[in-house]
Amino acid sequence: METIIEVKHLEKSFQKEKAIRDVSFEIKKGEIFGFLGPSGSGKTTTIKILTGQLTASGGDVRVFNSDARALQQPAARSRFGILTDNSGLYTRISIEENLLLYSKLYNLPDSSVEEALKFVNLYEERKKRVNTLSKGMIQRVTLARAILHKPELLFLDEPTSALDPVNTNHIYAGLRKLNEMGTTIFLTTHDMTEAEVLCNRVAFLDKGTIRAIGSPTDLKRQFGDDSLTVELLDGKKEIIGKGAEDAKQMFEWMQNNQVERISTNEPSLGDIFVQVTGRELL
Numbered sequence: 299m300e301t302i303i304e305v306k307h308l309e310k311s312f313q314k315e316k317a318i319r320d321v322s323f324e325i326k327k328g329e330i331f332g333f334l335g336p337s338g339s340g341k342t343t344t345i346k347i348l349t350g351q352l353t354a355s356g357g358d359v360r361v362f363n364s365d366a367r368a369l370q371q372p373a374a375r376s377r378f379g380i381l382t383d384n385s386g387l388y389t390r391i392s393i394e395e396n397l398l399l400y401s402k403l404y405n406l407p408d409s410s411v412e413e414a415l416k417f418v419n420l421y422e423e424r425k426k427r428v429n430t431l432s433k434g435m436i437q438r439v440t441l442a443r444a445i446l447h448k449p450e451l452l453f454l455d456e457p458t459s460a461l462d463p464v465n466t467n468h469i470y471a472g473l474r475k476l477n478e479m480g481t482t483i484f485l486t487t488h489d490m491t492e493a494e495v496l497c498n499r500v501a502f503l504d505k506g507t508i509r510a511i512g513s514p515t516d517l518k519r520q521f522g523d524d525s526l527t528v529e530l531l532d533g534k535k536e537i538i539g540k541g542a543e544d545a546k547q548m549f550e551w552m553q554n555n556q557v558e559r560i561s562t563n564e565p566s567l568g569d570i571f572v573q574v575t576g577r578e579l580l
């Protein structure tokens with residue numbers, strides 16, 4: 299599978315502070331890759347370097363097989379989309395007028411605007427002026443602009459941080475559809491549920507370093523212990539493993555009709571984050 303993003307030994311320092319320390323990863327075409335980390339871990343800095351807005355202090359960053367800085371060239375503009383909290387929208391005109399301006403920039407038909415408005419659930423409100431919108435609505439307009447031209451590669455910096463659950467689910471469905479149509483997605487989040495729901499692969503970033511990387515399923519296998527919790531009818535909870543003695547005990551409980559409920563002790567991505575970094579993802 300074609301490599302879309304290749305990062306080798308990336309480093310970024312701001313004055314004396316090292317924001318990124320020796321970060322390496324690869325993203326293949328068609329992946330939804332999540333960069334998970336707490337505030338200040340280096341997520342936005344990484345997106346800025348990947349999109350050529352910031353220059354790395356060290357290492358090699360290639361996007362579409364070229365130096366990442368090439369994304370700032372006009373020729374690359376139609377290949378990627380980006381959502382950040384810096385909306386750059388024209389505030390005195392409507393949502394629809396903003397998107398029409400961008401559709402002309404990309405030589406897209408006006409119908410692309412209607413499609414993008416529906417993607418972000420803003421079609422009914424398209425005539426509203428941007429300076430009257432809520433934070434969540436602005437986030438959705440910015441997302442509509444990022445996906446207007448159905449880019450090959452989409453960068454999303456905390457795409458649902460200002461959204462309510464209904465709009466969040468609507469956006470998740472839209473992003474999955476876009477991905478099925480061929481868009482590779484790089485997203486940052488500190489929302490573990492978002493990562494579980496959307497991402498094929500995730501990297502845990504902590505203090506500028508990747509602490510674990512893999513698919514949610516692989517990480518759960520790697521950091522889980524395969525044990526089960528058995529709740530008995532008398533209210534007791536017992537943890538059992540995979541050994542012969544455990545199986546014998548389980549058989550006994552079942553034979554005596556003592557079992558109320560059995561559940562797996564699979565860790566959540568949040569549990570794994572705490573395990574590898576020693577702290578909560580807040």
Ligand SMILES: Nc1ncnc2c1ncn2[C@@H]1O[C@H](COP(=O)(O)OP(=O)(O)OP(=O)(O)O)[C@@H](O)[C@H]1O
Nearest residue numbers: 312315317335336337338339340341342343344488
């Ligand atoms: N322009 C800058 N000048 C100086 N320091 C910076 C600059 N940009 C980022 N930093 C520092 O780099 C570190 C990483 O910041 P970054 O914005 O990448 O974190 P983040 O993971 O995106 O956080 P958040 O979830 O809060 O957006 C922080 O310590 C931050 O203070």
